[in-house]
Amino acid sequence: MVSTGVPSLDNVLGGEGYPDRSAILVEGPPGIGKEVLCYWFVRSGLVQGDYCLYATHRPVLDVVRDMKGVGITTERVPEWISSTGSNIKLDLRDPTSISVNIKQSVHSNKNRRVRVATDLLSPLLVLNAVELMYNFWLQLLSDLKQQDCVTFALAEEGMHAPNVLTTMEQVFDGVIEMRLYEEGLSITPLFRIKKMLGLPPLHGYFRFSVSSTGMEVTPRVH
C-alpha cells in the first residue's frame, strides 16, 4: 500500500492508503482542493524516497507556490513535466509525446517505487475525442501499473459532461469525488469514495479541511 500523505485518509482507506499498482482519480469542481490531496501524495512519496513524477499543464513555479501555500515543503523535488519550468517539456497537443515522456521517466527508475501525479486528464479531454482519451489513459495506466507505479490523476468536474467523467472513471481503480454540499443554510466541503480497489463499497461522506499545517479527514456524522 502507498500512503496518501494524509494519515486520517489512510485510516479511511483501511489504514495504509492507496493500493499498490493502482490508478486513482480525484474529481471535483475547480477550487475544491483536489490539488492538495495530490500535493500530499507527492510529498509522502518524496519523504519515503519514492521516485515522483509530476505532469502538469501549469507552470512549475505556480505549483510549487501552491504547495508552499498549503504547508508542503520538502528537500527533495519531484521530476516535472510541464510547458514552463521543467526539463521535460509538455505539449498538450501531442498526447503521444506525453505518454512516451512519462513512460521513459518511469522506466529509467524501475528499481524504485514510483508515484505519478498529473492534472493533464481534463485539458487532454478538452482537446481530444473521448474515445481517443479513453484508450490513451487505459494504455498508459496499464503500462505504469506494470512498473510498480501508483498514478494519481485529477479531473475537473465542471469541464466535462457527466457521462464523459463516468466513462473515464472506468479506467481507474479508485475514484474519489470532492464537492460542496448544502446542509441547511451552511455549505460544507465533503468527499466520498466512489470506488477503491480492494475495499468494499464505502458508504457515506467525509468532511475534510485544509490548513497550512495539513489536511484532516473525518467521517460526516449525521
Place this chain on the structure above:
Amino acid sequence: MSIDIVDLLEDFAGLAATAVALLAAYRSLTIGKSLVTRVYRTRAYWLAALMIIFVAFALAGESSSAVATDISNNLFYVFLIALLVFIDSNVAAAKEIDFFHKDILHWHVLRIPLLAIVVASSVIVAVVSAAFPAFTNSLLYDIVVIAYFTLLGVVFSYSGAAMIVIARRTYDRTMKKFIKMLGFAILCYVLFLTLFIPLDFIYPRLGDVVTTFIAIAAAYFFYRAAMSLSPIGRVLEEVV
C-alpha cells in the same frame, strides 16, 4: 391612492433587493471559506464585499438623515469602482485558468485607462456635488451628470462585453457560468445607469420604482454568480 401603491412598490422592491444582496453576501462568504484554490476563493470574497457595499448603500439611502444620504452617495461611487476592479480581477483570473492565455478584447491595454476614467469622473462629480450645492440645480450640472452616466454606461457595457467573451472562451464550465451571471448582473447595472437619468427627468417616482426593481434583478444575478462558483450537491443519505 396611486402614490401609495408606488410607495409600497418601492419599499417592497428596496427590501427585496437588500434581502437578496444579503443572502448573496452570506453565500459568497460560506462558499469562499470552503474553497481551497486562491482564484475561486478570491472571487467569492470579492462578491461578498461587493454585496456588503450594495446593502450598505441601500440601507443608507433609506435613511432621511443628511449624513446617511452623503454616505449612500459616496458608497455608490465606491461600489462602481469596486465593481470595475472586480471585473478586472475576473479577466485576470480567467486568463490564469485558460490553458492558452488568450487576450480578452485588449483588456490588458484598456484596463488602467478605464479605471482612471471612472475614478476621475466619479471624484469630479462627487466633489462638485458636495462643494457647490447651488450648482446642482443648474442646467450645466444636469449635462455633467448625463455625461457622467453615459460614460459609466459605455465603460460597463464594454466590461460586460469582456465578460461575455470570457464566458464564451473559457473551457471551465464553473468559471463560464460564474462569469455569465456576473455579465447579466453588470447588464442590469448598465440598464440601471441608462434608465435612471431619463426616468428621473420624466417621472422621478416611477424612475425610483423601476430602477429598484432592476436592482433586485442585479442582486439576484450576483446571488446566482455566487452560487455558481462551485456546484453544490445535496447529501444522499444511504442505507448502510
